[in-house]
Amino acid sequence: MRVVVIGATGNVGTALLRTLADDPQVREVVGVARRRPDWSVPKTTWATADVTRDDLGGLLQGADAVVHLAWLIQPSRDESVTRATNVEGSRRVFLAAVAAGVPAVIYASSVGAYAAGPKDRAVDESHPTTGIPSSFYSRHKAEVERILDHLEGEHPDMRFVRLRPGLIFQRDAASEIRRYFVGPFLPSPLVRRDLIPVVPSAPRLRVQAVHSFDVADAYRRTIVDPRARGAYNVAAEPVLDGAELARLLGARRVSVPEGALRAAAALTWRARVQPTPEGWVDLGLGVPIMDTTRVRRELGWSPRRSSGEALLELLEGMHDCAGLATPPLEPSAGGPLRLRELVTGVGRASR
Numbered sequence: 001m002r003v004v005v006i007g008a009t010g011n012v013g014t015a016l017l018r019t020l021a022d023d024p025q026v027r028e029v030v031g032v033a034r035r036r037p038d039w040s041v042p043k044t045t046w047a048t049a050d051v052t053r054d055d056l057g058g059l060l061q062g063a064d065a066v067v068h069l070a071w072l073i074q075p076s077r078d079e080s081v082t083r084a085t086n087v088e089g090s091r092r093v094f095l096a097a098v099a100a101g102v103p104a105v106i107y108a109s110s111v112g113a114y115a116a117g118p119k120d121r122a123v124d125e126s127h128p129t130t131g132i133p134s135s136f137y138s139r140h141k142a143e144v145e146r147i148l149d150h151l152e153g154e155h156p157d158m159r160f161v162r163l164r165p166g167l168i169f170q171r172d173a174a175s176e177i178r179r180y181f182v183g184p185f186l187p188s189p190l191v192r193r194d195l196i197p198v199v200p201s202a203p204r205l206r207v208q209a210v211h212s213f214d215v216a217d218a219y220r221r222t223i224v225d226p227r228a229r230g231a232y233n234v235a236a237e238p239v240l241d242g243a244e245l246a247r248l249l250g251a252r253r254v255s256v257p258e259g260a261l262r263a264a265a266a267l268t269w270r271a272r273v274q275p276t277p278e279g280w281v282d283l284g285l286g287v288p289i290m291d292t293t294r295v296r297r298e299l300g301w302s303p304r305r306s307s308g309e310a311l312l313e314l315l316e317g318m319h320d321c322a323g324l325a326t327p328p329l330e331p332s333a334g335g336p337l338r339l340r341e342l343v344t345g346v347g348r349a350s351r
Contacts, residue, residue, distance in 0.1 A: 002028045003223055004063045004102075006051065006093055007070030008044075009033040009326035011173035012108065015216035016067065017041045025224045032059060032070075037326035051089030056096035065104040065223045068093045073180045076269070076277050076347040079136050086140040091147050097158075098151065104159040106222050107148060109231065111166050111208065113141035117288025119206045124291045125164070125231040132286045135279035159229050161222045165215050166208030166235040166290065169310040172324045173212060174317025175331040183274035183346050184338035191318040196249050200256040201242025204285040208235035209307035221299040228299060233290035236303035236310065248308045258285055275347030 003020060007013050008031030020026045021042040029044040036046050047059055051070050060066055070089060072082040090107070097105045112135065115128040131142030145162065152160045169177070178186065215234055222228040238244055246253040258281075266278040295301045305313075316322075323331035334341040 001026050001064040001224065002030070002062055004030045004032060004060055004066045006032040006049075006056075006066065006068050007108075008046075009035070009037050009039075010069065010328045011168055011170065011176060011212055012215055012219075013069050014039075014041075014172065014324055014326060014329065015170060015212040016069070016219050017044050019213065019216040019220050020044075020223075023220055023224065026220075030059060030063070033327070035327045039325040051093055052084045056093060057100055060096055060100040060102050063097075063100065063102045065106060066093070066097050066102050067106045067108075067219055067223065069108045071108065073137065074275060074347060076136070076275055078348065082136060083140060087143045087147075090144045094147060094151055098155060102158075104161065104223065104226075105151075106161040106163070106219060107144065109145060109162040109164045110137075110141050111164055111233075111235070111287050111290055112138045112283055113145050113164060114287050114290075116286040119204050119289055121289065122291035123288045125233055125294060127288055132279070132283050135283040136277075137279070138283055138287075159226070161228050162231045163215070163218055163222065164231055164233050164290065165210050165218075166307075167210070167240075168212050168215055169209055169314040170212035171313045171317035171320075171322045172329055174314055175321060175323040175333065176328050177314065178318050179275075179334050179341060181274075181276050181280075183276075184334060184341040185273060188319055188321050191315055193249050193312070193315065196251050198252045198254045199242055199245040199249060200261065201246075201253045202256055202258050202261060202285070204258060205261070206239050206241040206289065207284055207287075208290060209240055209310050210234055210236045210303055211305040211310035211313070214301075214303040214305060214310075217304075218295060218299065218301050221301055225299060232295040232299070233292045234295055234301070235290050235292055236305065236307040238307060239289060240307055240311065244308070248312065261285075269347065272346040277347075 072085045113129040115130040129145040131138035242253045262281045265281045269277045321331045323329045
């Protein structure tokens with residue numbers, strides 16, 4: 001198989017390239033990114049393209065599958081930039097795949113595409129994907145789901161697959177995740193389990209997580225299995241809530257009103273202390289707990305790491321300033337002493 005991975009240098013993309021390198025059914029991978037990395041992996045050749053403006057047809061000719069991972073989390077202060085890549089860029093990828101006759105399109109959706117739902121029971125893939133309105137990330141994921149709905153109806157001969165994972169963690173993504181969600185003011189040496197004395201707890205603050213390589217294995221299975229179609233929830237156990245985080249970190253659980261969490265995020269974002277607006281809090285509080293029965297039963301997928309193991313690996317990576325030699329994951333991407341993050345405005349850069 002010849003597989004094209006668009007957005008191949010980030011958290012999931014780098015894990016997927018390494019996973020595909022070990023699969024004998026995959027003979028060639030084309031890794032597509034805006035900037036060519038100083039990193040190599042077996043079977044992969046690199047191509048540069050921007051999904052918002054460059055011609056994608058030539059890259060997709062002769063492909064057996066395209067995996068679309070390209071997505072912007074930042075800048076959180078300019079939605080016109082993020083939407084151009086996330087929604088319109090996704091549309092361009094899908095239409096280019098249709099025009100090139102690619103048999104399978106696999107898209108990185110998310111738990112964030114779901115409408116608000118229950119936290120005390122799990123929902124399957126039929127739960128509405130209308131998003132959480134106050135989150136630009138969620139709105140964009142929901143819009144792209146509608147684009148895929150339309151294309152599925154128009155092209156029943158093609159395989160359209162969408163994975164909806166929870167939070168995705170790995171050690172090599174630590175610097176990127178710190179930069180995108182925490183900002184420049186958290187000293188890396190302080191990110192240690194024994195230096196986290198308390199964790200916030202709220203009834204609806206319950207989320208799911210999964211290791212990047214386990215998500216990559218789910219993508220691999222959808223690529224090589226011709227029966228894979230439609231949506232798949234992907235998450236590991238256990239659900240991460242205040243009680244589980246307290247147990248995992250050896251910390252004390254402190255009840256915090258949901259309004260206070262939201263207000264703190266809003267205040268610090270507007271003050272440019274950190275890059276995450278309050279819509280992300282709404283997302284964490286709103287999205288449902290997902291049932292992963294379908295991906296386990298139909299694709300034979302199961303995670304090798306628990307959600308807690310994935311989170312601890314991420315925290316250790318943050319402490320060690322871990323990363324990889326790709327533009328999104330490079331530990332020095334924020335500049336010396338993180339000055340680039342500061343001078344460009346916290347939450348404005350989209351590196």
